[in-house]
Amino acid sequence: MRFMSYAAAAAIAAVFTVNTAVAADISGAGATFPYPIYAKWADAYKKETGIGLNYQSIGSGGGIKQIEAGTVTFGASDKPLPGEELDKFGLAQFPMVMGGIVPVINIEGVKPGEIVLDGPTLAKIFMGEVTKWDDEAIKKLNPKAKLPSQAIAVVHRSDGSGTTFNFTYYLSDVSADWKSKVGSDASVEWPTGIGAKGNEGVANNVAQTKGSIGYVEYAYALQNKLTYTNMVNKAGKTVTPTSKTFQAAAADADWSSKPGFGVILANQPGDESWPMTAGTWILMYKQPKDTAASAEALKFFAWAYKNGDKMAEELDYIPMPDKVVEDVEKMWANDIKDASGKPVFAMN
Structure with a gap:
């Protein structure tokens, strides 16, 4: 297997944590847990599309604060928010990848x-x-x-x-x-x-x-x-x-059993189960002020679901199952909409 060297990770960090992103770049902040794979996806996505990712790897707590304050297009957290908090802030939540x-x-x-x-x-x-x-x-x-x-x-x-x-x-x-x-x-x-x-x-x-x-x-x-x-x-x-x-x-995780797919994977049964496995989630507004920015972010996440599995596996992350991805993409269409009620992002 090929793994990203620490030096390479540091170099990517320098690129993706700068605050002076160009207008088309996607802004996000939060969990350090998925940072290596988000950086790797972002590097490949920019080469393919020219769109960059300005992701601040500041911890889940910081990511939750920034999305709730509306200073980024998406927040990232390894602690899923409960349904009440999602409702309070008008947020949609979905899992992006799993790891240990x-x-x-x-x-x-x-x-x-x-x-x-x-x-x-x-x-x-x-x-x-x-x-x-x-x-x-x-x-x-x-x-x-x-x-x-x-x-x-x-x-x-x-x-x-x-x-x-x-x-x-x-x-x-x-x-x-x-x-x-x-x-x-x-x-x-x-x-x-x-x-x-x-x-x-x-x-x-x-x-x-x-x-x-x-x-x-x-x-x-x-x-x-x-x-x-x-x-x-x-x-x-x-x-x-x-x-x-x-x-x-x-x-055996039943992702649809919790609001915002917020399933905890710790201490699962099974002879081969690693006891500290975890998901990581994206947080976005259901009715975003900047619909164009939210559409760009969802386009990136759709690309990562479709094209990012091999890159995730190379870093020993676990891609989301196809059924979960299908459910997430249906949720995007049903829940993340502009002021007129039209979905912000439509799958091709």
């Missing part, structure tokens, strides 16, 4: 997948209750590993983050202590650790800090050559983060 959240560690001599963690132990680490790598809880899961008597340095997100929402949702599902003491949200009161901004910030901090652990979207682990852990899933099986295990977690 992985624990990443920095232990000298340890390679990707050589350490196994389970949900309860991961929760104890991020609660500050398991503080050394040779703790009995970790040793029990890794009886053959040479674990150092080294302090664990916890790294977490400092910004409002859909990655944090999905990560803490999973921890709440597997740990009653975590659920009662910390809970699940885009921002939480972390019991321990240091904060970093964006998936990029967490990845950089883990890369630079010996003995550290953090959580990032899988593409960031690959780009930064970070060591990820394997996980024990809901079925009690040890699984590795791969396209196959992310897809297994998403296989």
Whole structure:
């Protein structure tokens, strides 16, 4: 598989986060989780159409604030908004792609997948209750590993983050202590650790800090050559983060069961399911002030659904199933309209 290098990602970031976009460019802001694939799609789309994407990778919380304030054409969030909030702001919501959240560690001599963690132990680490790598809880899961008597340095997100929402949702599902003491949200009161901004910030901090652990979207682990852990899933099986295990977690999702397709994929059943799989969503106004800009954005998203699957898979994201794409495109026609009631964007 081919993966985008960190240097290439940084170069693309420089292009796609500038605020001085030309008039025809599409403006969006939000989640860092899907940023690598949005940047890759945008690069290919600009070469094909001449239309650029001005996407600010600022975190899901920032993206929600910007779309609700009307400063961008679309917001992007890994935390789906509930139906009440969508209705309050007159927003449509739809999933664009799926991926996996992985624990990443920095232990000298340890390679990707050589350490196994389970949900309860991961929760104890991020609660500050398991503080050394040779703790009995970790040793029990890794009886053959040479674990150092080294302090664990916890790294977490400092910004409002859909990655944090999905990560803490999973921890709440597997740990009653975590659920009662910390809970699940885009921002939480972390019991321990240091904060970093964006998936990029967490990845950089883990890369630079010996003995550290953090959580990032899988593409960031690959780009930064970070060591990820394997996980024990809901079925009690040890699984590795791969396209196959992310897809297994998403296989039985009923996307139409929630307003705005807001299905959470954490801790799904199945022997091969990766326990921290997540979707990422786009937010747009149902009756936008700038219908031309919204039409351009929907044209880009339609192109990405149609042409972007291979690019997504190259970065180990999971494309949306065809049936979901069909339902989303029907929703665009039914819900995203101009003042006269005409759809902003019509599929060819």
